[in-house]
Amino acid sequence: MNQIAAIAVHAFKESVREKVLYNLVIFAFLMIGAGLVLGSVSVGINDVALVNLGLSAISVFGLFIAIFIGISLVWKEMERRTLYNVLSKPVARAEFILGKFLGLVLTLVVNTAIMTVGFYAVLWFEKGRLGAADLAPLEAVYFILLQLTLVVGVALLFSAISSPALSAVFTLSLYVIGNLLGDLRALGEQSGAALRALLRGLTLVLPDFAALSDIAPAARGELVPGSQIVSHSLYAALYIAALLSATIVIFERKDLR
């Protein structure tokens, strides 16, 4: 456990040194601030537009952070040959993967927290005061974090088997597909038995990112039922466990010479 924690802390420290992180966070703040402008050139959607734009900014830039840093987590260590040093400590390959994953999740939590503080600062500036109804976006932020954690798991898996460029493409592709599973399901229902079964299988196995999206309801001030929070959290946890298991199996069989 100590070794996993040590690797996690090191991965976190390494991630926060990435300059792209600061650029993305700055752009996220700019987008959140732009929510004030959007409301002023429209009619009747000042608060809604601010919440939609703010949460979308946190989600999109969090996604970029998760992908850019996640895809190079393992690859960078292999390129620099520092991986061999770590594994010779001795650190089990599984511990290495878990430590890297937790380190990046910690990075995402900290960055998301910073962006969320910025978002609430802008919301407070717009509304003058915050009330109980403004808690709904916090739930959306939690679901965004679940999505990003899932993305990190996917990015880590691909980074163990591929180059950073391809890992980025695969991760982004899976993210897009994961948002379109509803359409795949609908397509399957209109197809023949074999295709229907195949598509049904795919929609059950592929990560359902759309199910973890709560931005639009949060903008309307709607809270998610507690049972749904629990069930979606459990789904994300199980899927991440599956991704990490697959990554560990691949990494343990990988010839590092």
Place this chain on the structure above:
Amino acid sequence: MLVLALAGSVALRIRLERESTRAEVTPVMYVTSGATLRRLSLGHQGLLADLYWTRAVQYFGRQKLSGTGDYRDLGRLLRISTELDPHLLIAYRFGAIFLAENPPAGAGRPDEALALLRRGIAANPSYWRLWQDLGFIYYWDLKNYPQAASALEAGSRQPGADLWMKTLAASVAAQGGELATSRLLWFQVYSQAGNESIRQSAREHLAAIKTAEDMAQLNKLLVEFGQREGRPASSIDDLVRAGMLPGRPADPSGVPYEVGNDGKAALGPGSRVDLQMAR
């Protein structure tokens, strides 16, 4: 070098803008399907709905200022906004007004306004104000009083509906087309309006209704004058001299009423009241 180059490019840009004729911005919609846009949004359909609603507002404002009365893309923009976010209530409410009002103030398409509101009600069945708006469109733009009463009555049964909805439904059913009923409807619009342009429109309608009521009263007095004096009144002053009026009444824009060539009450020159709004 950097400062000089940047200054030079800015100066040249300003000159080019002055010299070029104003280009017409042609509205373009590359994607006209809300369902497709929803897929492309990857979970950010709420933001996209806000952008399309903003686009609809800007489009409506631009076309209204141009005075052309051409709102051909308005229905599509509103449809896309509400397909992206079926709970974007402002798009249904304001969109229906934009669509229903006669040109050049609006698109003059009450049928599209009804379709928009019905989609809104399907997605938000317990939001009673959409029923209210439906009732108003049937009442004002289609003069279909039974349907208006039915819509208002359905709205009155929704949770949280204001008490006056039931009263209004009954009033419309019994006296649809009466000025008093119209005044009640527009007073509700005025008191609920969350936007100054809607409030202004309601003020103008209420002013027109008051004017129509005043003129109906004046016409009764003119007939009475004619019967009493054996000659038609040549001006409102005749009624004042006959003691039938305490003074010369003015319309809500402050312009005194006059007697028209047909012997009936008429608006004075320079009056800013639009009597069409009372119909």
